[in-house]
Amino acid sequence: MRVVIAEDSVLLREGLTRLLTDRGLEVVAGVSDAVALLKTIDDLAAGDGLPDVVVADVRMPPTFTDEGVRACVTLRGLYPGLGVLVLSQYVEEQYAGELLAGSTRGVGYLLKDRVAEVREFVDAVKRVAEGGTALDPEVVQQLLSRSRKGDVLTGLTPREREVLGLMAEGRTNAAIAKQLVVSDGAVEKHVSNIFQKLGLGQSQQDHRRVLAVLTYLNS
Template sequence: MRAVIAEDAVLLREGLVRLLEEGGFDVVACVDNGEDLLRAVEQHQPDVCVVDVRMPPTFNDEGVKAALVIRRQWPDVAILMLSQYVEERYAVDLIAGDSRGIGYLLKDRVADVREFLEALRRVAMGGAALDPEVVTQLLVRSGKQDPLEQLSPREREVLGLMAEGRTNGLIAEALVVTEGAVEKHVTNIFNKLGLPPADQAHRRVLAVLRYLEHGTDNHA
């Protein structure tokens, strides 16, 4: 799979290049700003981009803005955002749009190389990889009652694993329970949030985000 890396920190960028190449990716371009990222995507048409949220010149939200442009102009290019922050202003637009190939991970929580590469491959193949902290912040951003208060501690665990793009089988393995038990938890989560269960873990999470962002009772 071909990848483009957009990261302004030189050491982290070089580390990502080595990590991805050792993981079997073909890194076709490395850039340090949003404009060069868009040019690289147009030129190389990669399978996936690894993008820092904050890049030059303002170190504000250039990366996520560029990611939104990529989603509009090259919808088949998957995107994995890497950030020290949850950029709420644009994160919902990015995550709650087309559900194919989206990831949003917090740098400080990426501690396992194997899991990171698995998440990147999942995103590149059209899945999702959402840090549970990202989902939690977006779920409560409306300022209304915390929708997660309705969930039991176990249901919160299941939702967090769903946010990482895991299937029911993988969730069951992680929690050392049966897949049937996970299915019951998933059903309870969506009943409590007013959403019906869907077929894929990442689509379920995105449906929740869309529902809360728009403040309606419509099902995604």
């Protein structure tokens, strides 16, 4: 699994590199700004091949506003198969929304504090690299609070909202069952009810999960 890290802090960039390398991932490049990130990905695409995932800070030089997330949005447009995991100091709903617009496949948004939870962080990197979703629980909670002001999800029960929130974090049915201390069958029933109430008809299961999460995030 090949990774590119974009982080202006040398200490954090080197720390992420060591952390991921020690767990069997190959960090093929580390850059300090968005311009270098875009050039590096283009060069890799033309040479050794795209990495599996980019791990990037939201705020990067020169203005330290939104260069990192803008670069990631650009990369998702140019290279749809490239996983993108954005790290942020705190929840910024606008940036999360821009990153997730269109598809939640191969995308993640985590708070930097989550890096300290090494196993969860590495799992998130791998999940995004494999085309899954990894959203910080605090991001999901804020989006859930906002969604309560709308009408799209009013038909869901509190438990179904909870299940959908965990789906938005990128968790599988088995992981949701473990988190809620319920059976796999109970989670499958909740997921089925969510699909029905959101008007998502029969289709490929993974596709419906993405549509459900997008409905949730955009509500």
